[in-house]
Structure formats: structure tokens, C-alpha cells
Amino acid sequence: AQSVTQPDIHITVSEGASLELRCNYSYGATPYLFWYVQSPGQGLQLLLKYFSGDTLVQGIKGFEAEFKRSQSSFNLRKPSVHWSDAAEYFCAVGVRNQGGKLIFGQGTELSVKP
Amino acid sequence: NAGVMQNPRHLVRRRGQEARLRCSPMKGHSHVYWYRQLPEEGLKFMVYLQKENIIDESGMPKERFSAEFPKEGPSILRIQQVVRGDSAAYFCASSPSGHPDEQYFGPGTRLTVT
Numbered sequence: 001a002q003s004v005t006q007p008d009i010h011i012t013v014s015e016g017a018s019l020e021l022r023c024n025y026s027y028g029a030t031p032y033l034f035w036y037v038q039s040p041g042q043g044l045q046l047l048l049k050y051f052s053g054d055t056l057v058q059g060i061k062g063f064e065a066e067f068k069r070s071q072s073s074f075n076l077r078k079p080s081v082h083w084s085d086a087a088e089y090f091c092a093v094g095v096r097n098q099g100g101k102l103i104f105g106q107g108t109e110l111s112v113k114p
Numbered sequence: 115n116a117g118v119m120q121n122p123r124h125l126v127r128r129r130g131q132e133a134r135l136r137c138s139p140m141k142g143h144s145h146v147y148w149y150r151q152l153p154e155e156g157l158k159f160m161v162y163l164q165k166e167n168i169i170d171e172s173g174m175p176k177e178r179f180s181a182e183f184p185k186e187g188p189s190i191l192r193i194q195q196v197v198r199g200d201s202a203a204y205f206c207a208s209s210p211s212g213h214p215d216e217q218y219f220g221p222g223t224r225l226t227v228t
Contacts, residue, residue, distance in 0.1 A: 006156075032214045043205060043221040044157075051215065090156055094214025099170050101147060102207075102214060104156040 002027045004093050006105035013081050014113045021076040021108050023091030032094030033074040034102065035065055039087045047089075050074065061085070086112045116140070118208050118220035119188075126226045133193040133200070135223045139208030146189040147217060148181060151203040163189060164212070196227045 003026045013019050025031060032051050036044040048059025055067040065076045074091060091105040119138040127133050139146055144165045149157040162170040163183035174181070178196075183189040193200055203224045207217040 004156075034214075036219075041224075044219040049215055092157075096214070099162045100145070100209060100212045100214040100217065101159045101162055101170060101173075102149075102157075102217065103159065104149075106156045 004105035120220035137206035143208035
């Protein structure tokens with residue numbers, strides 16, 4: 001069965017520091033992979049997505065993610081975090097041939113220290 | 115083009131009452147997905163509908179929950195005889211194609227059962 005694991009429930013980084021959020025997935029074929037961000041009390045905003053091709057994908061707000069098939073990972077990175085990046089981040093797998101439903105990880109809450 | 119609309123944004127129900135959550139997809143979108151986010155958890159897929167048809171309800175609880183997407187009007191997620199454990203945020207997403215890379219999320223309905 002497909003699954004997504006985000007090992008870190010909560011991460012705190014200093015403003016200006018680099019960030020990496022981990023995501024591991026279990027899927028039988030090349031997956032569709034997504035990162036979403038959720039601010040408190042809000043809906044989900046798509047940061048970036050990967051289907052095929054270049055394994056390093058660029059997203060909005062200065063985020064990027066790298067697909068590593070050998071590690072079944074799709075980690076999210078940002079070189080310099082801003083206080084406004086504090087939010088909950090979700091990694092998701094899109095299931096092909098099953099109507100496109102998304103399977104989400106548990107989420108990583110990011111706090112940013114001044 | 116207006117985004118996905120959900121109403122109400124907040125809903126309070128007493129145990130045993132019924133909750134009706136509405137989702138108006140983006141214009142031109144005929145595919146709707148419902149997800150539930152329990153406190154401190156990620157989003158879990160519930161049901162996928164196309165106009166007048168339930169395509170995948172594999173994530174729906176077996177009892178008390180139902181969903182519809184009529185030919186005219188919004189999609190409705192109905193929860194009968196609510197219990198405290200139904201307290202959660204319910205998100206819908208719409209898509210023009212049923213493809214995982216084209217899901218647009220609404221702001222969610224936060225249901226509180228007292």
C-alpha cells in the first residue's frame with residue numbers, strides 16, 4: 001500500500017538558516033510527489049510537485065525539493081528561512097490510475113526563531 | 115476564476131446532530147475530493163466524486179458518513195449523528211481532470227462536536 005512518512009513532527013530553525021524537511025514514500029512505481037504548506041487555520045497551498053524528468057524541482061517561495069528514487073525520498077529544502085515560513089508542511093503522493101487521490105504524510109511543523 | 119469554496123468555515127454541532135458540509139468546486143471542475151484532518155494529523159482521503167457519481171469511497175467511515183455531488187449545486191459531505199471523534203477539519207479539493215497534479219484545495223470546514 002502507498003504511504004508517506006515525515007519523520008520530523010516539529011522542527012525549529014533560526015531565521016536565515018537553511019532548512020531541510022524529510023519525506024519518504026512507499027509506492028510501487030514512479031510516483032507523483034507534492035509538497036504543500038498550511039498556515040494556521042488555512043487551507044493547503046501547493047509549493048511544488050514532481051512527476052518525471054529533472055529530479056530537482058523548484059517551487060514557490062524559494063523552496064526546492066529533490067527526488068531520490070534509490071532512497072524513496074523527496075526532501076524539501078530552502079537555503080534561507082524567513083519568519084513567514086513558519087507553518088505546517090505536508091508531503092503527499094498522488095496515486096496514479098486511482099482517480100488522483102492524494103496520500104499525505106503526518107506533517108512537519110516548522111517554527112522559526114528570530 | 116474563484117477558487118474552491120467551502121461553507122460553512124466553522125460548524126458547531128452537539129452530539130447526535132447532523133452536519134452538512136458544502137463544497138463548490140472551481141468553475142469547469144467536475145471532480146471533487148474530500149479529505150479529513152484530525153487534530154495533530156495529516157489529511158486523510160475520504161471520497162472522490164464526479165458529477166452524480168461516487169468513484170472511490172474507500173476512505174469513508176462505513177456508517178453515518180455520506181457524500182454526493184449532484185448535477186447542479188455543490189458537493190455535500192453529510193455526517194449523521196455526530197460524535198466527538200468527528201471533530202476535525204474537512205477539506206475539499208476540485209480538479210478538472212481527476213489527475214493528481216490538478217487538485218485545488220478549499221479553505222476547509224472546521225467541525226466541532228460538543
